[in-house]
Structures are given as C-alpha cells and as structure tokens.
Amino acid sequence: MRVLVTGGAGYIGSHTTLALLREGHDVLVVDDLSNSSEESLRRVADLAGREASFVEANVRDEEKLGAAFADFKPDAVIHFAGWKAVGESTEIPLTYYRENLGSTIALLETMAKHDCHRIVFSSSATVYGEMSEPPFTEDAQTGATNPYGRTKHMLEQILEDAAAADPKLAVAVLRYFNPIGADESGRIGEDPKGIPNNLLPFVAQVAAGRREKLMVFGDDYNTADGTGARDYIHVVDLAAGHLAALEYLTGNSGYHVWNLGTGNPSTVLEIVKAFEEASGKEIPYEVVARRPGDVAASYANVDKAHRELGWSAEKTVADACADTYRWQSNNPNGFAG
Numbered sequence: 329m330r331v332l333v334t335g336g337a338g339y340i341g342s343h344t345t346l347a348l349l350r351e352g353h354d355v356l357v358v359d360d361l362s363n364s365s366e367e368s369l370r371r372v373a374d375l376a377g378r379e380a381s382f383v384e385a386n387v388r389d390e391e392k393l394g395a396a397f398a399d400f401k402p403d404a405v406i407h408f409a410g411w412k413a414v415g416e417s418t419e420i421p422l423t424y425y426r427e428n429l430g431s432t433i434a435l436l437e438t439m440a441k442h443d444c445h446r447i448v449f450s451s452s453a454t455v456y457g458e459m460s461e462p463p464f465t466e467d468a469q470t471g472a473t474n475p476y477g478r479t480k481h482m483l484e485q486i487l488e489d490a491a492a493a494d495p496k497l498a499v500a501v502l503r504y505f506n507p508i509g510a511d512e513s514g515r516i517g518e519d520p521k522g523i524p525n526n527l528l529p530f531v532a533q534v535a536a537g538r539r540e541k542l543m544v545f546g547d548d549y550n551t552a553d554g555t556g557a558r559d560y561i562h563v564v565d566l567a568a569g570h571l572a573a574l575e576y577l578t579g580n581s582g583y584h585v586w587n588l589g590t591g592n593p594s595t596v597l598e599i600v601k602a603f604e605e606a607s608g609k610e611i612p613y614e615v616v617a618r619r620p621g622d623v624a625a626s627y628a629n630v631d632k633a634h635r636e637l638g639w640s641a642e643k644t645v646a647d648a649c650a651d652t653y654r655w656q657s658n659n660p661n662g663f664a665g
Contacts, residue, residue, distance in 0.1 A: 330354045331574070332400060332444075334387050334435065335408030336380065337364035339518040340450065340507055340563060342372055344406060346516070347567040349376035356400040358393065359409065360386040363521050365663040371515045387431035390438060397442040404446035404577065406570055407435060410479070413525040414454065417476035418620045428479035429486075436490055446577045447487070448500040448570055453559070453589070453626050455481045455503060462593070463629040466503070466585045473623060484585070491583035498581040500573035505559035505589035505628050507566050509648030510655035517655030518563075519662030527599060528560075528648070532656040535609045542611055544596050546618035551625055555596035559589040559627035562643035562651070572637040589628030590641045599645065606649035 331348055335341045336357030341364070348355050349372065357369060357380050366382065373379035381400065385392035387409045410428045411417070417424045432449075439447065453464065454477030460468035472478040484501055491499045508528040510517030524530040533539045547554035569588040576584070594602070600611050634640045 330403045332402035341408040342368040343563045344567040346372045355380035367663040406448045408450045421475035445496045446498045451503045452480045453505045462627045465629045488583045498577040499583045501585040507563045509562040510651045514654040514658040542613035544615045547615045549624035557593040557595045557625040562648045565641040572639040586633040587628040593627035603649045607653045
C-alpha cells in the first residue's frame with residue numbers, strides 16, 4: 329500500500345513509519361519539522377533497510393499538499409500532524425484551532441480531489457474529558473476540558489460528517505491514551521523541543537542530568553497516591569494499532585472509533601518508581617499546583633480494538649521505561665546528538 333503519513337517525523341509518526349516500512353508499504357512523510365527532526369527519518373531508514381519519501385510542509389499548505397498527493401498517489405493517509413500540548417493549548421487556543429482544524433480540513437479536501445478514501449486519524453483520550461467515568465468505552469459521552477481536547481473532539485465530528493456525506497470514505501479514529509517508550513534499538517524515541525510536556529521524556533531528562541527535577545502537577549487527586557493516573561501505552565504497540573486500523577479500512581468504509589491503551593492506569597509516582605528501577609537512578613521531584621485542564625484519572629476499555637482489530641497492547645510500563653532510558657542514554661540531547 330502507498331501510505332501518506334502527516335507528522336511522520338514526530339514521535340508516534342516515526343515509529344509508525346518504521347512499522348509501515350517493515351511491513352513492505354511505501355511511505356511518504358509530510359511534516360513541517362516544527363516539533364520533530366528529519367534525523368528521525370534517516371534513522372528509520374537505517375532500521376527498516378529502506379526509506380520513506382519526505383516533503384517538508386505544513387499540512388495546511390494546500391499547494392504543497394496537493395503536489396505531494398499528485399506525485400505520490402497515496403492509497404491511504406495516517407494523520408498525526410497537529411499541536412498536542414494540553415497546558416499550552418490553554419495559553420494559545422487560537423493557534424490550536426487554526427493548526428489542528430485547518431490542517432485536517434485541508435487534508436480531507438485534498439484527499440477527495442485525488443481519489444484517496446482511507447484515513448486513520450490520531451485522536452486522543454482527552455475527548456472523554458470529565459463527561460464520563462473511566463474505564464472509557466468508545467460509546468461513552470465525549471467532551472473536553474481544554475482547547476487541545478476540543479480540537480480533537482471537533483475533528484472527530486468533522487470526520488464523522490465527512491464519512492456520512494461520502495459513502496466511499498473510510499475513517500478510523502484512534503483515541504490514544506498516553507504513549508511512552510521507544511524502539512528497542514534506542515535509535516528513535518521521543519525528542520520534544522524545549523521543555524517536555526509529557527511525563528516520561530521529562531523523567532528521562534532528569535535521569536540524564538538535563539533537568540534538575542520533575543514537577544508533579546498535584547498530589548490531591550482521588551487516586552491511589554494522589555497523583556494523576558493515566559493509561560500508558562508503549563509507542564510500538566500504538567504503531568501496531570495503526571497498521572491494524574489501516575488493514576481494517578481496506579474492507580470497511582464508514583466511520584469507526586477505537587481506543588488504543590492498555591486498560592491499566594499508573595500514577596505519576598508509580599511511573600517515577602518504574603523508571604528508577606529501569607535506570608538505577610533516583611528521580612528527584614517537587615509537587616506543584618495542578619495543571620489547568622487535567623483530570624484525575626483516564627484509562628481505556630480496549631475490548632473493541634481487541635475484538636474488531638485483533639489488536640491488544642503487549643508491552644509493559646517496565647518495558648517502556650527500559651526502552652526510554654536506552655534511547656535517552658544513547659541520545660542525551662535527542663536527535664541533536
């Protein structure tokens with residue numbers, strides 16, 4: 329299959345691109361490198377023994393996007409590109425609405441013009457907000473508590489409407505929980521620019537001496553130890569979920585939604601302990617105020633993905649911590665060296 333991957337140089341995108349190449353698919357990555365590095369794709373090519381084509385562009389750039397479609401002629405799209413930090417989205421909401429909504433609408437319109445009718449969309453467990461109680465099933469009531477989550481919620485509605493209007497369109501919406509880990513080679517991993525917004529890369533940078541201590545946002549939640557509880561899924565399992573969804577769309581049109589998680593939440597302090605065990609290093613931390621838009625606990629019911637896609641997470645939090653530490657140790661400054 330010929331698969332166009334937006335945001336394919338980023339964290340989840342690069343691991344999914346690697347999985348696609350290893351399965352024999354041809355891949356074109358479209359990425360503006362605003363929060364990623366082209367070095368990740370060079371390493372993906374080394375690991376896969378074959379390379380993905382690459383176009384540096386923002387997906388909102390309809391001229392460049394159209395040219396990429398005309399040249400590559402994709403059979404399907406996996407759409408990762410977008411802004412993704414909960415806290416940041418509360419500070420610059422208009423940027424999030426412009427980038428996330430604008431890029432997806434441009435992508436859908438370009439797909440229609442170029443006779444491409446399959447899309448796997450990177451959604452988020454943030455769409456469950458505080459509307460329902462975990463474990464979340466795909467038919468739970470949705471909403472969001474922050475602008476980032478609202479963009480994902482709106483985009484799910486846009487995709488559902490587009491699929492209803494076009495009987496040829498096949499849409500897979502994947503609601504991720506909390507991706508962590510890295511390829512076991514230690515060659516690719518999560519390399520956020522600036523201060524990490526996600527827990528594990530921040531912990532890894534503390535272990536590597538790049539940061540003094542971890543900030544824990546609140547210890548007064550109604551969880552086992554008062555810190556936020558999340559469903560942490562290994563990025564390699566997450567990548568496999570995208571391939572399973574892509575395969576499903578080959579024979580099924582319409583709009584489909586699946587959770588991708590483990591169903592087993594871990595608190596922030598449990599992750600800290602697991603990383604200390606994997607790395608042999610102490611992780612100093614300081615409890616600070618809650619972060620705007622965060623919820624106490626978020627974890628998945630993944631029965632539907634197991635039943636319909638034949639997919640389930642196989643790797644553990646311990647695996648993810650070990651792989652993250654290997655990545656961070658081999659690349660103390662990320663893809664910069």
